[in-house]
Amino acid sequence: AKRKGRNTYCFFNDEMGSAVSRRLRIENGLRYALKNNELYLCYQPQVESKTGRIKGLEALIRWKSPELGMVPAGEFIPIAEETGIIVEIGKWVLENVCKQNKIWLTNGYNFDSISINISSIQLKQADFLDTVREILDTSGVEPQKIEIEITETAFMESLEENINKLKGLKDMGVKISLDDFGTGYSSLNYLRRLPISTLKIDKSFIDNICDSSSDRDITYGIIQLANKINLNVVAEGVEGKEQVDILKNMNCDIIQGYYFSKPIGSNEVEEVLKRGY
Ligand code: C2E
Numbered sequence: 001a002k003r004k005g006r007n008t009y010c011f012f013n014d015e016m017g018s019a020v021s022r023r024l025r026i027e028n029g030l031r032y033a034l035k036n037n038e039l040y041l042c043y044q045p046q047v048e049s050k051t052g053r054i055k056g057l058e059a060l061i062r063w064k065s066p067e068l069g070m071v072p073a074g075e076f077i078p079i080a081e082e083t084g085i086i087v088e089i090g091k092w093v094l095e096n097v098c099k100q101n102k103i104w105l106t107n108g109y110n111f112d113s114i115s116i117n118i119s120s121i122q123l124k125q126a127d128f129l130d131t132v133r134e135i136l137d138t139s140g141v142e143p144q145k146i147e148i149e150i151t152e153t154a155f156m157e158s159l160e161e162n163i164n165k166l167k168g169l170k171d172m173g174v175k176i177s178l179d180d181f182g183t184g185y186s187s188l189n190y191l192r193r194l195p196i197s198t199l200k201i202d203k204s205f206i207d208n209i210c211d212s213s214s215d216r217d218i219t220y221g222i223i224q225l226a227n228k229i230n231l232n233v234v235a236e237g238v239e240g241k242e243q244v245d246i247l248k249n250m251n252c253d254i255i256q257g258y259y260f261s262k263p264i265g266s267n268e269v270e271e272v273l274k275r276g277y
C-alpha cells in the first residue's frame, strides 16, 4: 500500500505551488545570471521638452533567463534585493553604464548624463561610496556624466546616514535624482536637505493628467516647486501627445516615456542620439 505521509504539500493549491516555484526559480536563476551573461542593459531617452534634444538616458536592466525567458525587472529586482544579490548586480550595472558612457562620449555622442537606479540595499553597504569612486576611476568617466536615481522610500529608513551618503556622491560630482516622486510617505521639508538635482514625477500622476484635474494640479504643483527651488523635473511614463502638450505648457523640462521611446538597446541609442527628436 502507498504511504500517505509524503503528500503534505497538498495543503497548497496549484496556484500557490506555481507561484512558489517561480519565485524559487527566479532566486536560483539569478545566482547564475551574472556569470552566464544573461543580464543586459537598455536605455530610455529623457527628452528636453522645449528643444527635443536628448538630455539623458536612464539605464534599465533586462534579464533573459534560459529557463524562464524574459523576466520583468519589477519582478526580479525585489527578489534580488531580498537575497542580497542586488549588491553584485548593482555593481555590474554601474560598471557597464560607466563603460558604455565612456564609449559614447569618446565617439562624440552628446548627452548630459546617464541615470542609474540604485537599490536601498546597495546604498546601505558600508563600502558603497568607495565602490562608486573606484568604478568611476577605472572607467575614466567624468562623475558629472552619471546620475544616481533613488526612490524617496529607499532612503527614508535611515535618513541621516543616507543623506551623508548622498552628500558623498555629490562631493564626487555625481548627480542625484529622486525617483517615483510623490509616492512615498515623506514630507516636503527634507527636500531642501537633500543634495539632489532632479525630481522625477511618478507615472501614476502622469497617467491621469488629461482626465483628472487633481492629478493635473498635483503635477503642476510639483513642477512649480521644482522650478522654484532650481531642480530639474522629469515627467515619467509619458505615452501620449496630449500629455506632452499639457506638460510643455506647465514648463516641465524633461519628458521620458513611450511617447518618445521605449527602453532601447545600445545600437538603437546611437541612432537616436544622432537624430534627436
Ligand atoms: P523605475 O526606475 O521607476 O523605471 C521606470 C519603469 O517604467 C521602467 O520599467 C520603464 O521601462 C517603464 N516605462 C518607461 N516609460 C514608460 C511608459 O511610457 N509607459 C509604461 N507603461 N512604462 C514605462 P522597467 O524597466 O521594467 O523597470 C521597473 C523597475 O525596476 C524600475 O522602475 C526600477 O525600480 C527597477 N529597475 C530597473 N533597472 C534597474 C537597475 O539597473 N537597478 C535597480 N536597482 N533597479 C532597477
Ligand code: CA
Binding pocket: 058, 117, 149, 179
Ligand atoms: Ca528610475
Ligand code: CA
Binding pocket: 179, 180, 200, 202, 203, 236
Ligand atoms: Ca520611476
Ligand code: CA
Binding pocket: 180
Ligand atoms: Ca518605480
